[in-house]
Amino acid sequence: MESVRPPKSPGFQGTSPVLARGGAPNGVPTKVTQGSQTKGGIGESTLRPDGTLKVTGEFAYSSDLWHEDMLWGQILRSPVAHAEIVSIDTSEALALPGVYAVMTYDDLPTDVKHYGLEIQDTPVLAHGKVRHHGEPVAIVAADHPETARRAAAKIKVDYRELPVVTDEKSATAPDAILVHENRDDHHIGHVSHPNIVHRQPIVRGDADAAAARADVIVKGEYYFGMQDQAFLGPESGLAVPEEDGGVHLYIATQWLHSDLRQIAPVLGLPEKKVRMTLAGVGGAFGGREDLSMQIHACLLALRTGKPVKIVYNRFESFFGHVHRHPARLYYEHGATRDGKLTHVRCRIVLDGGAYASASPAVVGNASSLGIGPYVVDDVEIEAIALYTNNPPCGAMRGFGAVQACFAYEAQMDKVAGELGLDPVEFRRRNAMEQGTIMPTGQPVDSPAPVAELLRRVKAMPLPPERQWESSEGADVRQLPGGLSNTTHGEGVVRGVGYAVGIKNVGFSEGFDDYSTAKVRMEVVAGQPVATVHTAMAEVGQGGVTVHAQIARTELGVTQVTIHPADTQVGSAGSTSASRQTYVTGGAVKNACELVREKVLALGRRQFGSYHPAWATAELLLEGGKVVTDGGEVLADLVDVLGDEAVEIEAEWRHRATEPFDLRTGQGNGHVQYSFAAHRAVVEVDTELGLVKVVELACAQDVGKALNPLSVVGQIQGGTTQGLGIAVMEEIIVDPVTAKVRNPSFTDYLIPTILDTPTIPVDVLELADDHAPYGLRGIGEAPTLSSTPAVLAAIRNATGLELNRTPVRPEHLTGNA
Amino acid sequence: MRVNFTVNGRPQEADDVWEGESLLYVLRERLGLPGSKNACEQGECGSCTVRLDGVPVCSCLVAAGQAEGREVVTVEGLADYARQRSWGAAPGAPLDSPSGEGTDSLTGEGAELAPIQQAFIDAGAVQCGFCTPGLLVAADEMLEHNPDPSDADIREALSGNLCRCTGYEKIMDAVRLAAARQSEGV
Structure with missing residues (x-):
């Protein structure tokens, strides 16, 4: 169904853009040097090395790339959720002037036609069937993006619709239609239905016996809506065919080597012939862990022999990546009169949608972190992920721990209410600490300042009452409804709520979670310079800043060059799971x-005979010199290095973990834990059901802040994503058709600067002795407790139960 | 069709423009100015904000033909625009000395920046940076007519610009910093 056409010149083909020609596409990030007279080592708020390029518009994101003679790729997606494909006719599309190629499943070059992070269940292009709304069916390359879109629209696909499964009841019915027939993955043996991807029970102690000791038992059922990562830089990249028959892909991703492992077999190329370079990444938040347009662009480039660029628009982006799993959560908490938890039972049902993506690992997190940062000896936990015909769900910041935190924190408030205890005091009495045993049997072997974080966040001054009042009357911008001018304070009540959460750091359950760094040291223009080369995906988090700081601290240089991330160096693992500063930071430290x-x-070889300290003292590199730990200067680095370049590439690993037992959930599955607490202050217009979050304060233990400015920025950003899921963000999937109803920023709302309150942050630094510099991965923890704190504050203001998130006006006015 | 307009003080001509192309597309794909960003292309995110005859607009919602004969300022021209404003010259006038000379092509270091650009770097307002160009154009425009904004003023002026990374706190810091430096004449 594919053919290559000679170039045509449609009326709207323009002159060539004024960009660089030849070689690497214009604008691929080149070497970024950060050098200054300041020391700029760890612990300082050094500025981003890519900051200037980003404020001048010169930083080249994946959607900015350009290559001479470049074509544009377009994907045709399924308009229905579940259907057999009876036929595909591409002839009209191919006949359109300017179209170079149209490809379907039948044109895939090898027997490898599926990919996936853990389970290879995702078709590169649909084969005989589509399983969710928006599944890729065919791809087009043309010389103008509008030509490609029009050609895709001319592909005739005959769908015969099938029934859909959309929730636990319909998916696990005995006669349910199977989303995937003939499963042979390694989870099928321990699930009770083929529409369950993975199941993880965790059993510890004796919940029945403990329940008998409880003075109060509180049950709750909760629903957590489907959240979108909504990174602003759309999925995009440029595939350039190479002379050796390979391809060079410039791409925005979270993990170059994971992409490579999935792409190369589909193309039928050895990995060394698929060269990958990280292009500028406009945010990620988990949404770039799975492949999007990578294979499609490479296929079209290899088929046409021309560079092919694909850029999703926002509509397509909502279909082009996995979302955060919506979840239904069932909890039972027991406690004694003196405010101690007796037991917790919970069941967490995650909707994984049509393909597995990261669902198994999300199940592992949701179950192992399912009761929160509390001491409970007797627990029964079960988490499952479903296969349904809903949009595929996978990684998003917080990864399974977010959904659980929303529910267990609601439960903690309910139990406190039953006992007549202050919610913070009740949490304090049950807070875990260093030495606590997790439900998995794993001891928490580094600081776990749960009670202290709550104490700190509670101690922050509250924003003034009636904060909207000004000398000129009510400032509607500070009120619920904002510039809609719906109230000047009438019907507005205030509430305050607290929450705390626990997140694992790094990949868990026995995964070999290593990273690689190559560090080079040499004299350039009379100065010692370090070059750090890793494959780490900089997605905005500031890893490049931190790498330069680590190199300065370890090597005593001011000039550090950060080499572009690519696959010419070993894997750095994923920019996810709050792991990169820990793991790739650790690898950079190790290589240094x-x-x-x-x-x-x-x-020593050159100068050792001149001073005995070369042989006897602990030696450091500081300020461009070799010094003793007593501070005595032995030599200039410039003289030591001379014309030599010292270069090392080395892998680095954190402590090994182990899988959770499939029956009991026992096992030392996690590397490190991360804790944050929030206090939310909200004002609610009870008549219209509108919420204004007035302040969202956070206290977080970060172990060691390598770059305090960036740390606070991460905490505030994560907090705001939690705010979004509390009051506005939800992908609405039609329960009958399983079609997405709101794939746009018009209908899927993320917080604007008017929706976002001030976010005071209190950073605690209690070192984890197992981690480089004592640091703790920080990116995700603030996304956990933010949502339940806002919900608690709204409950506090309104007295409503509110068992689902996001809260919408109809839930507050009684019209839901 | 052919479109003639002025971009960052320089006359530009784009040929063979299809009538359906947006100003954003012509800037990015035909004039080699990809600084204005394409986060939603439906007027919701503000990442494509440019000045059109001085007025901030979402360039994704402006048909390229509508720019005929008009003055456009993008993030790439913001430093020059701010510099001319500080000299009292008419914004959009041809440039005497384009900035960028002596700039490190690898890092951009050494580039002359507008005060708002420098403030975004210094305050930590840039993470992934995809929203940054649009925010800079919008914030610079606000400070032009409101040099001493309240926090509520800043939030209102920037409410059309989505950011997913920062939680906006450092963006608030950056705008306050730029306003303070401006008032001190720094």
Whole structure:
């Protein structure tokens, strides 16, 4: 169904853009140097090395790339959720002037036609069937994006619709239609129905016996809506065919090597012939863990022999990546009169949608972190992920821990209410601490300042009452409804709520979660310079800033060059799970230490005989010099290095983890935990059901803030994404057709600057002795407790139960 | 069709423009100015904000033909625009000395920046940076007519610009910083 056409010149083909020609596409990020006279090591708020490029508009994101003779790719997606494909006719599309190729499943070049992060269940292009709304069916390359869109619209696909399964009841019915027939993945053996991706029970102690001791038992059922990552830079990239028959992909992703492992087999190329370079990434938040347009662009480039760029628009982006799992959560908490938890039972049902993506790992997180940062000896937990015909769900910031935190924190408030205890005091009495045993049997072996974080966030001054009042009357911008001018304070009540959460850091359950760094040290223009080369995806988090800081601290240089991320160096693992500063930061630190040893050996060889300290003292590199730990200068690095370049590439690993037992959930599955607490202050217009979040204060333990400015920025950003799911963000999927109803920023709302309150942050630094510099991964924890704190505040203001998130006006006015 | 307009003080001519192309597309794909961003292309996110005859607009919602004969300022021209404003020259006048000379092509360091650009870097208002160009154009325009904005003023002026990374706090800091530096004449 594919053919290559000679170039045509439609009326709207324009002159070539005024961009660089030849070689690498214009604007692929080149070397970023950060150098200054300041020391700029860890612990300082050094500024981003890519900051200037980003404020001048010169930083090249994946959607900005350009190549001479470049074509545009377009994907045709299924308009229905579940259907057999009876036929596909591409002839009209191919006949359109300017179209170079149209490809379907039948044109895939090898027997490998599926991909996936863990389970290879996702078709590169649909084969005989589509399983969700928006599934890719065919791809087009043309010389103008509008030509490509029009050609895709001319592809005739005959669908015969099938019934859909959309929730636990319909998916696990005995006669339910199977989303995937003939499953042979490694989870099928321990699930009770083929529409369950994975199940993880965790059983510890004796919940029945403990329940008998409880003075109060509180049950609750909760629903957590489907959230979108809504990163602003759309899925995009440029595939350039190479002379050796391979392809070079410039791409916005979270993990280059994971992409590579999935792309190369589909193309029928050895991995060394698929060269990957990270293009500028406009945010990620989990939504770029799975492949999007990577394989499609490469297929079209190899088929046409021309560079192919694909850029999703926002509508397509809502279909082009997985979302946060919606969840239904069932909880039972028991407690004694003196405010101690007796037991927790919970069941967490995650909707994974049509393909597995990261669902198994999300199940592992939701179950193992399912009761929160509390001491409970007797627990029964079960988490499952479903296969349904809803949009596929996978990774998003907080990854399974977010949904659970929303529910267990609501439960904690309910139990406190039953006992007549202050919610913070009740949490304090049950707060975990270092040494607590998790439901998985794993001891928490580093600081776990849960009670302290709550104390700190509670101690922050409250914003003034009636904060909207000004000398000129009510400022509607500070009120619920804002500029809609719906109230000047009438019907507005205030509420305050608290929540705290626990998130794991790094990949868990026995995954070999390593990273690689290559560090080079040499003299350039009379100065010692370090170059750090990793494959880490910088998605905005500031890893490049931190790498330069680590190199300065370890190697005593001011000039550090950050090499572009690509697959010419070993894997850095994923920019997710709050892991990159820990793991790739750890790899950079490790490689720097190895380089330092070689530099010192060079120094000893040349100068050792001049001073006994070369042999006897602990030696450091500081301020461009070799110094003793007593501060005595032994040599300039420039003299030690001379013409030599010292370079080391090395892998680095954190402590190994182990899988959770499939029956009991026991196992040392996690590397590290991360904790944050929030206090939300809201004002609610009870007549219209409108909410104004007035303040969202956060206290978080970060172990060690390598870059305090960036740390606070991460906490505020994560907090705001939690705010979004509390009061506005939800992908609405029609329960009858399983079609997405609101794939746009007009209908899927993320917080604007008017929706977002001030976010005071209190950073605690209690070192984790197992981690580099004592640091803790920080990116996700603030996304957990933000949502339940806002919900608690709204409950506090209104007295309503509110068992689902996001809260919409009809839930507050009684019209739901 | 052919479209003639002025971009960042320089006359530009785009040929063979299809009538359906937006100003954003012509800037990004035909004039080599990809600084204005394409986050939603439906007027909701503000990442494509440019000045059109001085007025901030979503360039994704402006048909390229509507720009005929008009003055456009993008993030790429913001530093020059701010510099000319500080000299009292008419914004949009041809440039005497384009900035960028002596700039490190690898990092952009050494580039002359508008005060709002420098403030975004210094305050930590840039993470992924995709919203940054539109926010800079919008914030610069606000400070032009409101040099001493209240926090509520800043939020109102920037409410058409989505950011997904920062939670907006550092953006607030950056605008306050730029306003303070402006009032101190720094």
